[in-house]
Amino acid sequence: MDLQYNQEEEQFRAEVRAFLAGWPLRGEEASLPIAEQETLFRSQAIERGYVYRDIPREYGGGGQEPDVLKDHIVRAEFGRAGAPGSSFLQGPAMLAPTLMEFGSEAQRRRFVPPTLREEIRWCQGYSEPGSGSDLASLQCSAALEGDDESGEWVINGQKIWTSNAQNSHWLFGLFRTETDAPKHKGISYLLVPLDQPGVEVRPLKQMTGGLDFNEVFFDDARTGADCIVGERGQGWQVSRATLKHERNLIANPNLMRDHFDAVVDLARTTLRNGRPAILDPGIRQRLSEIECYVRTNETSNLRQLSAAARGEELKCMLPMMMNKLYSTDTMQRLMEIAYELVGADGLLAPSEADLAGYAKGEGPTGWVEQWMFSLGPAIAGGATNIQLNIIGERGYGLPRDQRPTR
Amino acid sequence: MHFGLSEEQELLQETFRGFAQAEFPPQRLREVFDAGEGHDPGLWKGLAEMGLTGLVVPEAHGGAGLEILELALCCEVAGATGIPGALLEHSLACLAIDACGDPSQRERWLPGLATGDVIGTLALAEPDAECETADPWDPDGWQTRTSNGTVSGFKQYVPHLDHAGLVVVGLADGGLAVVEPSESDAASVRVEPQDGIDRTRPISKLRLQGAAAQPLPNATAESTRRILDAGLVGLAADAFGAATRLIQLSADYAKDRKQFGQPIAQFQAVKHQIARMGTEIEPTRALLWYAAHALDRGLEDAGRHAAMTKAHVTAKSVEVARDAVELHGGLGFTWECDVQLWFKRAMFDRSFLGTPEVHRERIATLAGW
Numbered sequence: 059m060d061l062q063y064n065q066e067e068e069q070f071r072a073e074v075r076a077f078l079a080g081w082p083l084r085g086e087e088a089s090l091p092i093a094e095q096e097t098l099f100r101s102q103a104i105e106r107g108y109v110y111r112d113i114p115r116e117y118g119g120g121g122q123e124p125d126v127l128k129d130h131i132v133r134a135e136f137g138r139a140g141a142p143g144s145s146f147l148q149g150p151a152m153l154a155p156t157l158m159e160f161g162s163e164a165q166r167r168r169f170v171p172p173t174l175r176e177e178i179r180w181c182q183g184y185s186e187p188g189s190g191s192d193l194a195s196l197q198c199s200a201a202l203e204g205d206d207e208s209g210e211w212v213i214n215g216q217k218i219w220t221s222n223a224q225n226s227h228w229l230f231g232l233f234r235t236e237t238d239a240p241k242h243k244g245i246s247y248l249l250v251p252l253d254q255p256g257v258e259v260r261p262l263k264q265m266t267g268g269l270d271f272n273e274v275f276f277d278d279a280r281t282g283a284d285c286i287v288g289e290r291g292q293g294w295q296v297s298r299a300t301l302k303h304e305r306n307l308i309a310n311p312n313l314m315r316d317h318f319d320a321v322v323d324l325a326r327t328t329l330r331n332g333r334p335a336i337l338d339p340g341i342r343q344r345l346s347e348i349e350c351y352v353r354t355n356e357t358s359n360l361r362q363l364s365a366a367a368r369g370e371e372l373k374c375m376l377p378m379m380m381n382k383l384y385s386t387d388t389m390q391r392l393m394e395i396a397y398e399l400v401g402a403d404g405l406l407a408p409s410e411a412d413l414a415g416y417a418k419g420e421g422p423t424g425w426v427e428q429w430m431f432s433l434g435p436a437i438a439g440g441a442t443n444i445q446l447n448i449i450g451e452r453g454y455g456l457p458r459d460q461r462p463t464r
Numbered sequence: 465m466h467f468g469l470s471e472e473q474e475l476l477q478e479t480f481r482g483f484a485q486a487e488f489p490p491q492r493l494r495e496v497f498d499a500g501e502g503h504d505p506g507l508w509k510g511l512a513e514m515g516l517t518g519l520v521v522p523e524a525h526g527g528a529g530l531e532i533l534e535l536a537l538c539c540e541v542a543g544a545t546g547i548p549g550a551l552l553e554h555s556l557a558c559l560a561i562d563a564c565g566d567p568s569q570r571e572r573w574l575p576g577l578a579t580g581d582v583i584g585t586l587a588l589a590e591p592d593a594e595c596e597t598a599d600p601w602d603p604d605g606w607q608t609r610t611s612n613g614t615v616s617g618f619k620q621y622v623p624h625l626d627h628a629g630l631v632v633v634g635l636a637d638g639g640l641a642v643v644e645p646s647e648s649d650a651a652s653v654r655v656e657p658q659d660g661i662d663r664t665r666p667i668s669k670l671r672l673q674g675a676a677a678q679p680l681p682n683a684t685a686e687s688t689r690r691i692l693d694a695g696l697v698g699l700a701a702d703a704f705g706a707a708t709r710l711i712q713l714s715a716d717y718a719k720d721r722k723q724f725g726q727p728i729a730q731f732q733a734v735k736h737q738i739a740r741m742g743t744e745i746e747p748t749r750a751l752l753w754y755a756a757h758a759l760d761r762g763l764e765d766a767g768r769h770a771a772m773t774k775a776h777v778t779a780k781s782v783e784v785a786r787d788a789v790e791l792h793g794g795l796g797f798t799w800e801c802d803v804q805l806w807f808k809r810a811m812f813d814r815s816f817l818g819t820p821e822v823h824r825e826r827i828a829t830l831a832g833w
């Protein structure tokens with residue numbers, strides 16, 4: 059164990075901090091709409107090589123040698139400064155790394171730079187009404203018309219629970235292209251433009267009241283033959299890579315720490331029996347227990363990061379498999395306390411402002427929204443039961459469920 | 465930056481594990497458990513030969529000069545293999561003498577402790593202290609006092625007293641003194657065995673009435689707290705080891721045991737139960753390493769992390785232990801089933817040096833909540 063950063067790393071941290079003194083923006087720039095300020099600052103951060111570090115310059119990234127520790131320093135420092143770093147949007151967070159791994163040269167050049175600049179916004183089209191946990195049973199089809207070069211995929215069917223489709227230009231997703239192949243081998247990974255007559259996006263209202271996900275209908279929708287990532291029938295393997303990025307996103311320890319601190323503040327400012335609730339022995343017990351989970355999540359992530367930096371991931375396969383479940387369980391426990399502290403205001407519905415985006419809860423109804431919302435990540439990206447299957451089967455070598463269809 | 469073990473540390477664990485598994489198969493463990501002695505001379509000698517009895521003793525005094533992280537790693541192996549013996553208590557006594565003794569005391573005691581010829585333990589908890597402070601291991605509640613080279617007081621839950629040649633005794637102001645039972649007159653040192661839950665770690669009451677004692681001059685409430693914190697991390701590591709063993713036993717049994725014509729592990733309820741047991745425990749390995757490291761480097765948050773690991777890992781280990789019994793069905797509920805060996809181990813780790821509840825309150829207080 060050596061938690062000291064070496065001189066080069068400390069030097070790097072100092073540079074990042076100096077750069078971050080520029081956030082929030084000042085002067086004229088400070089009067090721009092916040093989204094524009096973020097874009098402006100992020101583009102400077104990419105220029106400096108801090109954000110999207112290991113994506114080469116020619117694809118719009120930071121162009122640095124891969125270095126997990128420097129990534130970590132950047133994330134920690136940007137988090138501390140509240141500055142816009144690598145985006146959590148599906149495009150930069152999930153698609154861009156997938157294209158860097160599996161995409162053709164032409165696809166990388168065409169899509170990665172505008173995706174990182176957020177000029178093309180993406181949504182993820184995996185789930186279908188009949189295919190969620192059993193994703194490989196998906197039916198939404200794509201048939202190639204014409205040849206590999208100039209032809210087009212013609213798409214028919216439906217996707218569902220597609221987050222952010224209403225704000226997206228393109229969809230990356232899985233489609234059945236090989237009708238005769240076995241279930242997992244008949245799927246391809248395609249990129250599809252949403253702004254066309256054959257695509258209809260219909261918003262779905264969430265139980266929180268929010269409007270973040272959608273149904274997407276394809277009726278002879280089209281995309282270029284060159285918009286397939288990987289080979290025909292390889293979509294399943296390609297999608298596993300995206301899923302890995304999604305689960306890492308959900309298990310982000312910095313985000314969890316922010317939420318924990320916010321709940322501690324809530325306990326300080328909420329009165330119970332005329333005293334701050336944080337003095338209540340029961341609340342103290344529970345907050346302490348949850349902080350143990352939060353701290354475990356942080357240290358376990360640091361351990362995995364350190365192992366990755368040395369190419370020793372094999373030493374921590376078990377905790378790696380557990381990240382998603384561990385963090386969604388912890389968030390739900392944390393939100394349970396928040397909900398309790400809100401007390402009778404739990405009768406109130408979230409406001410418009412509470413529902414806008416992934417903000418931290420503010421005011422009682424904000425917490426009501428957060429409490430409900432904490433269920434979402436437990437379902438998305440592989441529901442809890444599926445995580446438990448993975449841990450049981452791959453982690454502890456227990457026999458697979460009996461599944462009638464393969 | 466490296467958050468992980470060194471090759472030497474990994475090797476230490478491997479060597480110890482190999483030794484314990486070879487020398488102490490479950491049937492030997494069962495014999496020791498049934499005898500309730502909590503000590504096996506051959507095993508202790510083996511530990512001494514590997515240098516584990518002097519693990520935290522400085523090299524100048526014949527020890528290995530290693531730190532609390534290495535001690536925790538060894539406790540994990542002890543917990544997983546279930547071996548009896550005073551490894552942790554003995555090591556804490558060594559830490560106490562090294563940190564708080566004067567040079568002549570260190571010279572006098574540490575070499576014998578390092579070779580394992582003398583077994584050390586600690587007498588801290590007091591029967592009345594629990595009423596005063598909620599925690600019998602809280603030095604604020606201790607009443608034991610020294611005068612003119614003697615000590616008087618009433619201690620309980622003292623582990624391994626029957627075999628100990630040296631006892632570190634907690635004093636009223638948070639100080640410490642050393643009693644050597646064999647050097648004292650029998651009437652001044654009275655041992656009353658208690659019927660302890662973990663038969664590999666027997667406990668006793670200890671009545672001291674003017675027993676010959678040597679105070680450790682540099683012991684303060686603060687230095688004693690640090691010894692206790694090292695103990696918390698050691699117990700958490702032991703509980704972690706016990707829990708991983710219980711998870712493995714449960715997984716193996718579930719793969720083997722058939723009902724309704726299939727291994728019970730194929731029932732999702734069983735599979736998920738095992739996966740959850742694993743998920744509660746496995747990630748805490750990193751918390752343990754951090755807590756031990758924080759003590760070794762004297763980091764500011766060391767005490768709080770010691771409390772966190774103890775509260776969290778031991779509480780979760782007990783939960784895992786209950787699940788493990790359940791997963792073994794009626795067999796799990798028997799005295800004969802080996803599951804209870806680690807179940808009791810987890811119980812000891814949970815309650816010794818303060819329950820999870822006590823340490824969660826400390827976590828809150830130290831955060832300024």
Ligand SMILES: Cc1cc2nc3c(=O)[nH]c(=O)nc-3n(C[C@H](O)[C@H](O)[C@H](O)COP(=O)(O)OP(=O)(O)OC[C@H]3O[C@@H](n4cnc5c(N)ncnc54)[C@H](O)[C@@H]3O)c2cc1C
Nearest residue numbers: 182183184185190191219220221434437438439440441443
């Ligand atoms: C907030 C949110 C955002 C989402 N965003 C997207 C998105 O952008 N793009 C996208 O493609 N999808 C998205 N999803 C969909 C998500 O991936 C699916 O909901 C998820 O995979 C579960 O599929 P399902 O809804 O069909 O549930 P089902 O698969 O029908 O599962 C229902 C219940 O049955 C359990 N279950 C199913 N199979 C098994 C089994 N073998 N063993 C034990 N239990 C089982 C599940 O755990 C679950 O509790 C999102 C979902 C949510 C909640």
